[in-house]
Amino acid sequence: MITSDTFILEPTDQQLWSGIRYGNEQAYTRLFERYHRTLYNYGSKLSGNSAIVEDAVQEVFIDVWRLRANLTENVTSVKFYLYRALRRRIHVASDKFPVTEELTMLPDQEIPSTYSNSETMLIQSESNSMISRKVKEMLSQLPERQLEVITLRYFEDFSVEEIAGIMGINEKSVRNLIYKAITSFRQSPQNFLISVLIFCLLVIL
Amino acid sequence: MKHDPYSLTELIRNDDFIAWVRQPDEMNEARWRQFLQQHPKKKQTVESARRYIIFMGEDTGKAQPTSEQSEKMWKAVEKHLRGELVEEQEENEEDTEPEPGNVISGWRWVRIAASAALIAGMASFSYWYYTNQPGHSDQFSLYANERSIEKLIEKNNDTDKPMLVLLPDGSSVVLQPESSLSYVNTINAKTREVTLKGRAFFEIVKNPEKPFLVYTFGLATKVLGTSFLIDAPENGRDIKVEVTTGKVSVFSLDDSQTSENRINSTELKGFIINPTEKITFSREDGKLTKTVVGVDEKKQENDISSQSFMFDETPVSEVFLALEKAYNIRIFYNREQMGSCPLNATLVGQPIYEKLSVICNALDAEFEIKDNLVTITGQGCK
Numbered sequence: 397m398i399t400s401d402t403f404i405l406e407p408t409d410q411q412l413w414s415g416i417r418y419g420n421e422q423a424y425t426r427l428f429e430r431y432h433r434t435l436y437n438y439g440s441k442l443s444g445n446s447a448i449v450e451d452a453v454q455e456v457f458i459d460v461w462r463l464r465a466n467l468t469e470n471v472t473s474v475k476f477y478l479y480r481a482l483r484r485r486i487h488v489a490s491d492k493f494p495v496t497e498e499l500t501m502l503p504d505q506e507i508p509s510t511y512s513n514s515e516t517m518l519i520q521s522e523s524n525s526m527i528s529r530k531v532k533e534m535l536s537q538l539p540e541r542q543l544e545v546i547t548l549r550y551f552e553d554f555s556v557e558e559i560a561g562i563m564g565i566n567e568k569s570v571r572n573l574i575y576k577a578i579t580s581f582r583q584s585p586q587n588f589l590i591s592v593l594i595f596c597l598l599v600i601l
Numbered sequence: 602m603k604h605d606p607y608s609l610t611e612l613i614r615n616d617d618f619i620a621w622v623r624q625p626d627e628m629n630e631a632r633w634r635q636f637l638q639q640h641p642k643k644k645q646t647v648e649s650a651r652r653y654i655i656f657m658g659e660d661t662g663k664a665q666p667t668s669e670q671s672e673k674m675w676k677a678v679e680k681h682l683r684g685e686l687v688e689e690q691e692e693n694e695e696d697t698e699p700e701p702g703n704v705i706s707g708w709r710w711v712r713i714a715a716s717a718a719l720i721a722g723m724a725s726f727s728y729w730y731y732t733n734q735p736g737h738s739d740q741f742s743l744y745a746n747e748r749s750i751e752k753l754i755e756k757n758n759d760t761d762k763p764m765l766v767l768l769p770d771g772s773s774v775v776l777q778p779e780s781s782l783s784y785v786n787t788i789n790a791k792t793r794e795v796t797l798k799g800r801a802f803f804e805i806v807k808n809p810e811k812p813f814l815v816y817t818f819g820l821a822t823k824v825l826g827t828s829f830l831i832d833a834p835e836n837g838r839d840i841k842v843e844v845t846t847g848k849v850s851v852f853s854l855d856d857s858q859t860s861e862n863r864i865n866s867t868e869l870k871g872f873i874i875n876p877t878e879k880i881t882f883s884r885e886d887g888k889l890t891k892t893v894v895g896v897d898e899k900k901q902e903n904d905i906s907s908q909s910f911m912f913d914e915t916p917v918s919e920v921f922l923a924l925e926k927a928y929n930i931r932i933f934y935n936r937e938q939m940g941s942c943p944l945n946a947t948l949v950g951q952p953i954y955e956k957l958s959v960i961c962n963a964l965d966a967e968f969e970i971k972d973n974l975v976t977i978t979g980q981g982c983k
Contacts, residue, residue, distance in 0.1 A: 421682065432674055433665045440664040450670060454677045461682060524652060531656040547661035550654055553623050556616065571614070578610050578653075 409474035416464050428457050431475065434552065435482050441544050442486045452485035473558065479548070480562045534580055542577040545570060607636075607643055612650035622654045755783040758799075763905070763929045765953065765973060768795070772813065773952035775802040775905050775928060800832040802845075802906045804952040820882045824849045828950035829874075830906040843879040845906055846950030851880055853887050910948035910956070917942045920960065928953055930973045938981030939964060 407415070407426065415423025432453055439449035456478060460467070471477050535543060541563075548554045548562065556574075560567045605611065612618050621629040637644060666674070758764040758776045766774040766782055770793055776782050780799020793805075793813040805813045805824055815822040817833035820840050827847025833840040842851055851872045872889050874880050881890045905927040912920050918940035921932045930953075934940075944963060948956045957968045957975065966979025 424682070428675060428678060432671060434662070436666040436670070436674075437662055437664045441661070446670070450666070450674055454674050457678045458681045461678075527649065527652045528656050531653060531660055535657070535660050543661070546657055550619070550623070550657040551659075551662040574614055575610075578613050 410471075413467065413471060413474050414469070416460065417467050417469065419464060424457075424461055427460070427474070431478055432457070435478060438479060438544075438547060438552065439482055439486055441540065441547050442483060443490050445490070448486060448489050452482055452489055455485055456481045475552075476554070476558050476561065479552070479554070483562055534577075538577055538580065542573050542580075545573040546577050549574060607640065607646065609646050609650055609653075612646065613653050618650065619654055622651050623658065753783060754786050755781060757781040765928045765930060767952075767954070767970070768793070770806050770808070770811075770813075771952055771954050772803065772805045773928070773954065774804075777801060797831055797833055798835050800830070800834070802828070802830045802904075804828040804950060806952055806955070818884060819853050819887065820851055821853075822849055822851045828906075838884055840882040840884065841879060842874060842882070843906065844874045844876050846876055848876075849874045851882065851889065853882065853889070908949075910946075912944050912946050912948070914943040914945060916940060917944050917960070917964065920944050920946075924953070924956065930975055932975045932977060934966075934977040934979075935981065939966070939977070939979060942982035 407423070409427070409430075412423045412427045412430075416427065435453050435456065436449055439452055440446065443449055443452075459481065460478075535546065538546065544563070545559060548559045549556070554562065556567050556570050559570045563570070617629060617632070621633045633647070637647060756764070756766050756776060758778050758780050761778050763778070764776045766776050768774065768784065769786055772793075774782060774795075777800040780797070780801055782795055782797050782801060784793075784795040793808075793811050794816065795814070796816045798817070803813075803815065803824075805827055807825065807827075809825050813824050815831055817831055817840050820833070820842075822829070822831060822842055824847065827849060828845040829847075829849050830843040830845065831841070832843075842849060851874065872880065872891070874891065877893060879892050881892065882888070883890075908923065908927055910923065910927075917934075918936060921934065924930065925932055942964060944960065946959055946963065948959060951959070954970065957970065957977075960966075961968045961977060961979070964977075964979050964982065966977050966981075968975055968977045
């Protein structure tokens with residue numbers, strides 16, 4: 397004799413997904429609860445207009461329900477699916493670029509391997525509050541696409557491959573964007589100023 | 602100067618390093634600990650890189666909606682959900698009652714009627730579905746309860762066979778005859794707590810943040826994730842706790858002040874019991890005595906607490922048989938396809954759900970557990 401009515405493991409995305417395919421409303425509610433906040437967060441990096449972001453998040457979920465009968469059974473990552481859908485929605489809504497955008501304007505330059513020579517500028521013994529402030533500053537100045545990549549990589553924990561899929565660009569471009577964002581730490585004006593000062597001091601002495 | 606693959610900017614971008622910071626597991630933890638041991642000079646760099654990654658994550662995750670916005674979005678989504686349901690039903694009613702004036706002759710009429718019946722059937726089926734969730738998927742429907750009421754659930758085993766109880770967190774308990782187990786059905790509580798009268802074997806899902814507590818009369822047993830046996834007969838004098846894997850701490854509940862602290866802390870304090878050790882708590886004088894589990898102690902042959910669940914090239918059919926006996930369950934699978942697949946696994950201490958996951962993973966199969974029935978589907982081994 398066994399009882400299983402008490403069995404509530406946290407369902408996986410896949411389980412929720414197949415629940416939705418069978419029209420299970422609670423699975424749907426659960427999925428919304430699980431993802432709408434971070435989707436909104438991601439959306440806000442794509443559009444400064446919160447009304448557009450809200451609408452887009454709603455529509456992504458409404459579509460999931462509306463098309464539930466036709467959802468692929470074995471979607472590799474539900475999360476990936478939702479994020480990609482949201483990005484498309486927002487780009488359509490804000491009329492940014494065509495949906496079929498294939499970003500080739502991004503120069504696929506090789507990252508020079510000698511670049512990290514000047515690594516020393518990234519001060520390695522910074523305090524927590526310094527790093528925190530620096531990160532905040534750097535992120536606030538990042539171009540939109542770099543900020544988007546950083547969000548997907550370091551907050552959403554998507555792999556580079558997945559990010560490439562979401563943004564419709566190749567993996568190399570994703571890595572380039574990450575690289576550019578990170579190296580902008582060292583190029584922030586204050587750092588530059590400090591290094592100039594130090595340099596001057598050295599010269600004077 | 603040589604290119605340094607472990608410079609700060611390189612580390613911040615290193616996929617494995619990011620994984621270690623964001624989603625540490627045993628593997629990457631071991632790798633990066635080892636790296637630090639081999640490169641002690643990199644300690645500072647590693648620490649800085651960690652912080653950059655953490656702060657970037659924190660900072661880019663701050664634009665989440667307010668609860669009003671969440672509410673608003675859900676209302677819009679929900680409206681659609683309900684709206685569609687209503688439409689579906691109305692459609693269904695229209696279709697099933699063709700207007701009397703309409704005359705459609707021959708086959709066409711039959712075809713339309715048939716499709717109308719089909720639509721009606723589908724609509725009523727889905728309507729039935731929405732209103733009868735529990736029959737299909739217990740997992741989801743229970744989340745509804747979680748929001749409204751926290752139910753106290755009590756399981757009594759008044760049969761003469763062991764009874765498997767699956768707990769909300771995925772842990773499993775084998776409850777012996779004439780024993781009962783009660784717990785609050787919620788996954789949101791800070792601790793996981795059950796009350797036991799009688800004898801039961803526990804296999805607990807690891808969760809260092811949420812200690813698992815078993816209350817038996819005057820004794821509390823606290824674990825972070827392990828397997829153990831408790832024997833607390835209702836009218837017996839002694840309570841026995843015996844550990845199979847992991848560590849367990851026990852403490853008596855008479856001094857409420859300290860026990861409160863012990864329950865709430867995520868550390869194991871009190872009397873620690875290690876594997877193969879056993880503790881006896883006297884209900885009369887509250888004394889705890891520790892002994893080593895004797896080899897000669899007689900146990901029922903199929904008693905789950907004495908099984909090692911170690912399988913070395915064991916045919917799956919034998920593995921399933923062992924599980925069926927230990928948990929008193931029935932496992933359905935395609936014996937011809939799967940039965941002879943060899944399995945290597947050590948499954949001691951894991952809840953039934955995890956055991957089945959491991960096995961099915963190895964077999965590339967899937968399982969479903971419902972009541973005392975487990976169904977396994979897969980292609981078998983090649």
